[in-house]
Amino acid sequence: MRAQLSQARSLALCAARHSRSFSQAPFPRTRALFLQTSPFARPTRSCTAQGRQWQQSRWESAAAAVFEQAKQDPDNLNLEDIIKNIPPEEAHRLSRVRNIGIAAHIDSGKTTATERVLFYTGRIGSIHEVRGKDSVGAKMDSMELEREKGITIQSAATFCDWNKKNDDGTEDKYHINLIDTPGHIDFTIEVERALRVLDGAVMILCAVSGVQSQTITVDRQMRRYNVPRISFINKMDRMGANPFKVIDQINTKLRIPAAAIQVPIGTEKEFQGVVDLVRMKAIYNEGPRGETIRMTDEIPANLLSVAQERRAKLIETLADVDDEIAELFLDEQEPTQAQLKAAIRRATIALKFTPVCVGSALADKSIQPMLDAVCDYLPNPSEVENLALDQRRKEASVKLIPYQELPFVGLAFKLEESNYGQLTYIRVYQGTLKKAMNIFDARSNKKIRVPRIVRMHSNEMEEVQEIGAGEICAVFGVDCASGDTFTDGNIHYSMTSMFVPEPVVALSINPKNKKDASNFSKAMNRFTREDPTFRVHVDAESQETIISGMGELHLEIYIERMRREYKVDCATGQPQVAYRETIQQEVKFDHLLKKQTGGPGDFARVIGWIEPTGDLGKNEYEDQVTGGHISEKFMFATEKGFMAACEKGPMLGHKVLGTRMVINDGATHTTDSSEHSFKIATQQAFRKAFMQAAPQVLEPLMKTTVTAPTEFQANVVGLLNKRNAVINDTETGVEEFTINADCSLNAMFGFSSHLRASTQGKGEFSMEFSHYAPASGQLQKELIAKHQKWQEERLKK
Numbered sequence: 001m002r003a004q005l006s007q008a009r010s011l012a013l014c015a016a017r018h019s020r021s022f023s024q025a026p027f028p029r030t031r032a033l034f035l036q037t038s039p040f041a042r043p044t045r046s047c048t049a050q051g052r053q054w055q056q057s058r059w060e061s062a063a064a065a066v067f068e069q070a071k072q073d074p075d076n077l078n079l080e081d082i083i084k085n086i087p088p089e090e091a092h093r094l095s096r097v098r099n100i101g102i103a104a105h106i107d108s109g110k111t112t113a114t115e116r117v118l119f120y121t122g123r124i125g126s127i128h129e130v131r132g133k134d135s136v137g138a139k140m141d142s143m144e145l146e147r148e149k150g151i152t153i154q155s156a157a158t159f160c161d162w163n164k165k166n167d168d169g170t171e172d173k174y175h176i177n178l179i180d181t182p183g184h185i186d187f188t189i190e191v192e193r194a195l196r197v198l199d200g201a202v203m204i205l206c207a208v209s210g211v212q213s214q215t216i217t218v219d220r221q222m223r224r225y226n227v228p229r230i231s232f233i234n235k236m237d238r239m240g241a242n243p244f245k246v247i248d249q250i251n252t253k254l255r256i257p258a259a260a261i262q263v264p265i266g267t268e269k270e271f272q273g274v275v276d277l278v279r280m281k282a283i284y285n286e287g288p289r290g291e292t293i294r295m296t297d298e299i300p301a302n303l304l305s306v307a308q309e310r311r312a313k314l315i316e317t318l319a320d321v322d323d324e325i326a327e328l329f330l331d332e333q334e335p336t337q338a339q340l341k342a343a344i345r346r347a348t349i350a351l352k353f354t355p356v357c358v359g360s361a362l363a364d365k366s367i368q369p370m371l372d373a374v375c376d377y378l379p380n381p382s383e384v385e386n387l388a389l390d391q392r393r394k395e396a397s398v399k400l401i402p403y404q405e406l407p408f409v410g411l412a413f414k415l416e417e418s419n420y421g422q423l424t425y426i427r428v429y430q431g432t433l434k435k436a437m438n439i440f441d442a443r444s445n446k447k448i449r450v451p452r453i454v455r456m457h458s459n460e461m462e463e464v465q466e467i468g469a470g471e472i473c474a475v476f477g478v479d480c481a482s483g484d485t486f487t488d489g490n491i492h493y494s495m496t497s498m499f500v501p502e503p504v505v506a507l508s509i510n511p512k513n514k515k516d517a518s519n520f521s522k523a524m525n526r527f528t529r530e531d532p533t534f535r536v537h538v539d540a541e542s543q544e545t546i547i548s549g550m551g552e553l554h555l556e557i558y559i560e561r562m563r564r565e566y567k568v569d570c571a572t573g574q575p576q577v578a579y580r581e582t583i584q585q586e587v588k589f590d591h592l593l594k595k596q597t598g599g600p601g602d603f604a605r606v607i608g609w610i611e612p613t614g615d616l617g618k619n620e621y622e623d624q625v626t627g628g629h630i631s632e633k634f635m636f637a638t639e640k641g642f643m644a645a646c647e648k649g650p651m652l653g654h655k656v657l658g659t660r661m662v663i664n665d666g667a668t669h670t671t672d673s674s675e676h677s678f679k680i681a682t683q684q685a686f687r688k689a690f691m692q693a694a695p696q697v698l699e700p701l702m703k704t705t706v707t708a709p710t711e712f713q714a715n716v717v718g719l720l721n722k723r724n725a726v727i728n729d730t731e732t733g734v735e736e737f738t739i740n741a742d743c744s745l746n747a748m749f750g751f752s753s754h755l756r757a758s759t760q761g762k763g764e765f766s767m768e769f770s771h772y773a774p775a776s777g778q779l780q781k782e783l784i785a786k787h788q789k790w791q792e793e794r795l796k797k
């Protein structure tokens with residue numbers, strides 16, 4: 001309630017302003033639009049001018065009453081009423097904003113499609129290709145390494161305005177904030193944080209390869225953050241393009257109802273445009289770069305029956321997920337264009353459906369209709385529910401309202417070091433972020449002044465004075481961690497951060513020259529701040545610096561960036577698998593630490609047991625001590641001891657998983673017991689008990705997908721068999737085949753060069769962590785022997 005009241009107070013202030021300006025304002029076109037399209041609008045009774053006037057005056061008097069009430073009694077404000085009465089200008093502004101991400105499997109054409117979006121919206125004057133002959137590179141791949149390798153490494157944000165042409169000749173201007181994300185699983189955190197803050201997404205698929213391994217990962221990430229999506233089947237110009245097969249795969253593999261809203265006109269080299277199934281019009285791209293759209297009622301005769309059939313399929317699919325269409329369907333009535341459009345929008349936003357567009361980014365075809373679909377079917381910021389936790393009332397989650405005048409709430413979702421200092425990307429969920437304003441970090445409670453606000457256009461920036469609710473920006477000089485919530489200090493909200501996967505590959509690293517030590521640590525600091533999946537630690541025993549990340553490519557890129565951006569050449573060890581250790585049975589312990597030989601001694605006795613938790617995702621500690629045999633402050637130290645022991649397993653020194661420790665008794669000495677002695681005693685007890693509890697080494701299993709031309713199928717199967725991979729399925733297409741297999745990460749080191757050699761460089765593979773599984777007895781023996789040898793050698797030194 002208190003949270004709502006502080007919102008209410010600030011609303012009360014603006015209420016008077018708005019109630020005055022509403023009644024004085026003429027009835028602009030934007031307001032009429034708001035009444036028709038805004039989620040805040042009441043149902044319109046009549047479409048006549050008289051009806052609209054009636055609606056308008058009714059709305060104004062209702063709004064005036066609510067804001068008058070706010071003025072009179074701010075402590076008892078009804079927030080729901082305020083939401084309903086948000087000024088039409090503001091609702092209209094929001095209805096024209098789209099925050100979208102482009103996400104897909106590697107090389108599906110995300111950056112190529114984004115380049116066209118920027119060109120057609122007038123953000124860039126010419127198109128440059130990924131790995132293009134002009135060596136300029138696509139706008140969104142601004143990092144030198146991205147341009148060289150032709151892959152996206154970091155997500156890049158931009159914004160543009162799209163003038164959507166309506167059938168009646170009018171235009172509606174939409175403001176689109178767009179984030180292009182990487183496809184490689186090694187950079188998956190970039191997709192994760194983009195989807196955390198975006199309202200909708202375009203999922204790109206290849207018209208030949210269809211749903212691929214990373215499509216499945218991206219699908220999972222979209223589900224995690226409830227992100228509605230449209231699907232865009234790209235590469236229609238490729239030989240073997242089959243969009244309908246891809247739609248079937250979206251339905252069956254991703255299990256989200258999908259139907260085409262467009263069918264292609266021609267395929268491969270003959271691909272010219274699309275038939276829009278909602279309007280039943282043909283849309284062609286003309287002009288040197290497809291910039292001119294020609295729309296006609298004449299659907300090519302050879303496509304008419306396919307278009308009708310696919311339109312019927314669209315209606316049938318919608319009938320399964322939307323009540324209004326279901327009713328019409330049962331009554332055998334054809335929905336009107338408006339009904340169909342509204343149903344696609346409703347079902348997409350409700351995450352029950354994905355409309356599918358087709359096109360070819362490289363051939364400059366059908367990107368504009370995809371942009372129209374973004375505006376038509378993806379939600380505006382007010383149509384997405386965003387919740388925050390009110391820290392003062394732990395139980396309460398508060399709905400954030402994207403209204404400029406409410407107290408500010410924003411989430412820092414990405415940090416980046418720039419030439420001008422740390423750049424923090426913020427999504428504004430509520431209120432307005434203004435230059436020179438003081439904001440509060442909900443985690444550290446630090447007050448920070450915002451010196452500069454910019455809108456990002458890849459690596460360029462445009463300075464602005466303020467950013468309204470529902471928008472994305474970046475700020476300078478704000479020291480925080482990724483995932484921090486900011487408020488204006490009047491409210492104490494915090495938002496949930498994004499999911500951060502655990503690193504699976506590690507290697508030791510050191511600068512080759514001692515003089516580079518300071519740059520080395522600067523680089524490490526920066527990379528770990530920017531990327532939560534990149535970790536650095538110094539191994540206590542070997543004193544080596546160990547970096548860990550999501551895959552070999554992930555670590556390679558950082559080593560290369562260190563060389564290019566910090567001029568530090570590094571020596572690295574062999575990539576190591578991040579093994580884990582666990583136990584299989586319960587073991588009791590009664591451990592006494594006693595050193596009382598003159599001076600201050602150590603005394604701590606801990607009694608209890610360790611056992612498997614049955615869930616490899618967590619370790620658990622429980623204090624069951626009664627009767628005060630161990631005092632509260634020492635129990636705290638035993639918990640710390642347990643946590644420290646779990647960081648370095650007794651078998652190989654890798655982290656412990658799935659283990660529970662219970663301490664239910666013990667003893668304390670009046671003078672010799674200390675927190676330190678209890679911490680050490682717990683660690684010793686744990687390590688001893690662990691080795692008796694049928695300890696087991698766990699290794700990461702990877703979901704692996706290999707794609708290559710069909711003639712190399714036997715070679716690839718041979719390669720996988722050599723690595724003891726379990727092949728789950730094989731799909732053989734016209735030209736290519738795809739194998740999905742489970743494989744241990746350990747067996748996959750060096751796979752890329754073997755694959756290249758056996759497929760004349762034409763094979764591709766991707767790997768994603770699946771789960772930890774027990775290592776074979778043989779591997780476990782080898783690893784233990786190696787670890788012991790390494791320890792012995794260290795002792796000798």
Ligand SMILES: Nc1nc2c(ncn2[C@@H]2O[C@H](COP(=O)(O)OP(=O)(O)OP(=O)(O)O)[C@@H](O)[C@H]2O)c(=O)[nH]1
Nearest residue numbers: 106107108109110111112151152183235360361362
């Ligand atoms: N034939 C054809 N090739 C395309 C099309 N769109 C993109 N490509 C090519 O596919 C390759 C990858 O394109 P990108 O745009 O970099 O793909 P991406 O999805 O951004 O790649 P990552 O971010 O690295 O995963 C490039 O060689 C493009 O030229 C298309 O419509 N048709």
